[in-house]
Amino acid sequence: MTLAAVDDYVEFCLFLRRLTGIDLTQYKRPQMERRLRTFYANKGITLLTDAFSRLRSDPAHLEELLDRITINVSQLWRNPEQWEIIQTKLLPELAEHGQVRAWSAGCSYGAEAYTLATISHVAIPKGRVSITGTDIDKRMIERARLGLFSDEDARTAPEALLKVGFDRVEGGWRAKLKLRTMTRFDTGDLLQMRPQQGAFDLILCRNTVIYFAEPIRDELHLRLADALRPGGYLVIGSTERVSSPAALGLSMKDPFIYRKL
Ligand SMILES: C[S@@+](CC[C@H](N)C(=O)[O-])C[C@H]1O[C@@H](n2cnc3c(N)ncnc32)[C@H](O)[C@@H]1O
Known part of the structure; x- marks a missing residue:
């Protein structure tokens, strides 16, 4: 998947919004693209259609992706x-x-x-x-x-x-x-x-x-x-x-x- 290509990125965001309600277009794009690209490079997934069918059929994979795009870092008494x-x-x-x-x-x-x-x-x-x-x-x-x-x-x-x-x-x-x-x-x-x-x-x-x-x-x-x-x-x-x-x-x-x- 070439998420760097505008069409792919936007198409991916629309797909994810339909699937989960999460609207990635509202997040800072360079950061988000970087995270998505690394995620898919590590999985060896290169085609958008493969990414979609995996997200649709594999809840654990979807969870893993969501985990990657929501940064959950926190701490007691942070700052x-x-x-x-x-x-x-x-x-x-x-x-x-x-x-x-x-x-x-x-x-x-x-x-x-x-x-x-x-x-x-x-x-x-x-x-x-x-x-x-x-x-x-x-x-x-x-x-x-x-x-x-x-x-x-x-x-x-x-x-x-x-x-x-x-x-x-x-x-x-x-x-x-x-x-x-x-x-x-x-x-x-x-x-x-x-x-x-x-x-x-x-x-x-x-x-x-x-x-x-x-x-x-x-x-x-x-x-x-x-x-x-x-x-x-x-x-x-x-x-x-x-x-x-x-x-x-x-x-x-x-x-x-x-x-x-
Ligand atoms: C870095 S943590 C911050 C946690 C805590 N507020 C702190 O400062 O330690 C950011 C949190 O924002 C959540 N988040 C991201 N997008 C969100 C959204 N659209 N609505 C609600 N929470 C969101 C993430 O899931 C993540 O848990």
Whole structure:
């Protein structure tokens, strides 16, 4: 398959969208093409028709491809400096308003959601916090529900906090029951979701829209801003930015933290 050829790439995207609902045309093309080309080179598949029939007939192969195109890298307390601000500044402020409804958008296998659940116990022990994690990748959502993490996942976690939220299990850590009751995980495609206006007090959308083409990234930030109540916060990844915060009704509090006006 010569995915470099425009027709092949577009045809492939259309096929995959029909098969799975995932729309690759909204992602950054050079990156995506590179991943697809490597995937098919390793499989020795050169014809588009062969690629299609294999994807149609072999669910394990389809899963493997999806695994390759969704980058699921995550970690507990990923970018610890952000968590410090969320714990000491955002959560106490948000809790003054009542229940904190949080959304981890593009949650992968749940590290972000369980980190938030843990620091909520420390920052606002009497506060009510509910956390929804969503991801397009159904296998990640199944994993997130188990709340299991490796030692590598816990590498950047502050030890004392880790022990608040997690029990030692063979080969790693498991989120305690108190955390699992605060969190729920659902499959969802950010490109299709239309969250209710003002439904959340805190949205974490880190290292996810970074894979999307620029216009769709801005559109998604707009939808996320819309899903925040006034005074709520959007937290993005440390290498990301919101293009025109004011136009979305957001003010920048920190390079990666935006407050809904
Ligand atoms: C790199 S992980 C980020 C995980 C976590 N937010 C963090 O920062 O550690 C990106 C996640 O975005 C998910 N993703 C990609 N496209 C998506 C889409 N259209 N809708 C929802 N999730 C998507 C991937 O499946 C992946 O789990």
